[in-house]
Amino acid sequence: MATRTSTKNNSNGVAAITADEAIKPSNGKVISKPASPQRIKVLKTYKNYVGGQFPRTESGRYYALVLKGGEVVNVGLSSRKDFRNSVLIAREAQEKWHGKTALNRSQILYRIAEMLETRTAQFVSELMSQGRTENQAKKEVEASVDRMIYYAGWCDKYNQVFSAVNPVNSSHFNFSSTEPVGVVAAIAPQENGLIGLVSVIAPIIASGNTCIILAASTLPLCAVTFGEVLNSSDLPGGVVNILTGDVAELLPHFSNHMDVNAVYISTNDKELIKLVETNAAINVKRARTENEIDWMDAGVESPYRIMDFLEVKTTWHPIGI
């Protein structure tokens, strides 16, 4: 239970940092008073989700986040090394994930939605602890479940929409079909804690890509909890790897890694887009950049977001005896 109704406890002299403020290291923890005098609550450690496990950042670094109500959580400040380890794991997982049948991937994405739905209360309370009203939080979680179901349904359909049998002017059978681009490094939308994350991950993994995604820096709690959802939904470890940390620090590494096939960011910061697109050229990475958008709007749902992370493969074979 992440939400507290207790008063701000600043008795140890640590200034309160709200979830909306910038990342700052803290010198200590502010532990709010337990809600019930009978029992001390067990607080959750927020860790990365990598390779189906929950490791701490190898760097040992953290940033402190003060939740609404005063509780302070220490969030891992992931390093370049964490990212590079995640890429190895994502690469390892990619072929196997793509090798699953489209129906199987569809059912696993649907299972993610089921797990998300059953944890609605937890996500709502986390979003509220990070400054959302109850109504906003509920809507965001519901939209996230629906978004996941939307893309679950596409897993075994998009290839029919985007493929073609090509009537070539010779005696050959020729068809173009899509394949996942491979390993995708993505920055989750920074404006919200869950709906943006889910909306970016779902179309990437629907086709058989694996990804490393950096959670929203100031709203990281749901990303970590979403890792728990993934972990209990038959999604193989390594398909989605979630790191917490600082965008400015990790973006150069996300965009210039030689074994990443595509990089994604949505931001209104032109310099960040330029950085990503420049670095992407090092290995002709596919850079997918866009301005911030309203992820709550169902209009963002599109199979073309799946297509953004696909390659078209054309196969020829002679016709004859």
Next chain:
Amino acid sequence: MDFSSGFSYAPAPESSSHVKLQKQYELFIDGKWQKPVKGKYFDTVNPATEQVLARVAEATDEDVDKAVKAARKAYDTVWSKMPARERGKYIYRIARMIQERAREFSVIESMDGGKSIRESRDVDVPLAANHFFYYAGWADKLEYAFPGKKPEPLGVAGQIIPWNFPLLMAAWKIAPALATGNTVVLKPAETTSLTALKLAEIIQESGLPDGVVNIITGAGATGAAIVNHPDINKIAFTGSTGVGKRIQQSIAGTGKRLTLELGGKAANIIFEDAALDQAVEGIVNGIFFNQGHVCCAGSRLFVQEGVADKVIRKLKDRMETLIVGDPMDKNTDIGAINSAEQLKRIKEYLKIGVAEGAEMYQPSCAIPKKGYFCPPTLFFHTSQSHRIVQEEIFGPVLTIQTFRTVEEVIEKANNTPYGLSAGVWTDKGSKIFNMTTKLKAGVIWANTYNKFDPTSPFGGYKESGFGREGGLHGLSAYLKNS
């Protein structure tokens, strides 16, 4: 086998008498032939004879700016307002006029670029005409290509093409751009400008509105001026991976759209159960087609161990019959290397291959004394780490490795930064599909090689670029789909 006795081929040269070439070519901007602002020209040379064919204008920043302005004006005032069906009719006209002048185009293509007349006549020119014909019909049907989207043109497209298929690459770039309602500034490669300039003549004769297609000539600096021009909405580039990366960097953050069709180092894989005679033809066509100046050339041969000796023996025999020489001769299999510079690069790689410990083999073919020629070359005893195995040579040079298992050859085939194409030879259907699924490349030829078609999307994975040219998929590079 000994082919030295018996038949010999009499010369069968294609005549160039009906070809009309000017001594000097200007820039084709805004529907008119315009002198370059700085007044600079360069020679274009026949690589088979080293004779100068014509002088060609060198476009500088000022000329590029004029061309972009003309393209923008044509886009704003004419082309974006024209009904799609009428747009299509112009493109059909261009297709027909290329067909009408096909012989002239193929002769000039062979004279300027060095490729054999058989290839320019049977491959380059018909494919170029068909490409225009195919995309012409798309112009008024775009809403069927992308379900749920409203297709709109991007604006002005800057297009930079290579010297290996000069006219065909111009067609690959211009046809879809026009069909989708964009206007064009196109730059051919500096060693092979002539067929693009002849295409400009056709465009002028077709009555296409002024400025819709502008063709400007020059080298790397001209290309850079196109890439960096602020009023261009889209760059389409075919060429080396090195230049492609620089272009990707140059346009970062500008919002320009980009498609790149870059280098390759394709694996051509022969299994024990393949039809070996056909496979040998496929090996030859895979690497010696167009003197190996093909980004999708099957330049890394993998032969399964059990048939390696047999395949190599058959391959050597087949190579003895290859005719290297005059591109204008209808019997020629391998024409001239495109330029002195490229020949030098290939020869360097031959030295590197030998120095790295590979065994070089060349057949006993005669090579003309004058002109830029390279005999077809094999390298045995190569390994994955050899530079001749890793780097794109862009010449008639084949590296040969053997393999035992399917897993091994997939690992080796994919162990390259490139991913443009691959070939698989086996008579077992399930094996074909296993291979074609696992090879990371944009075009896979199974029991065939180096086939192209306007309806067939072409383009690479990984460092071979992004975006597709040809087919329905080739449309999306020139549309914003809202």
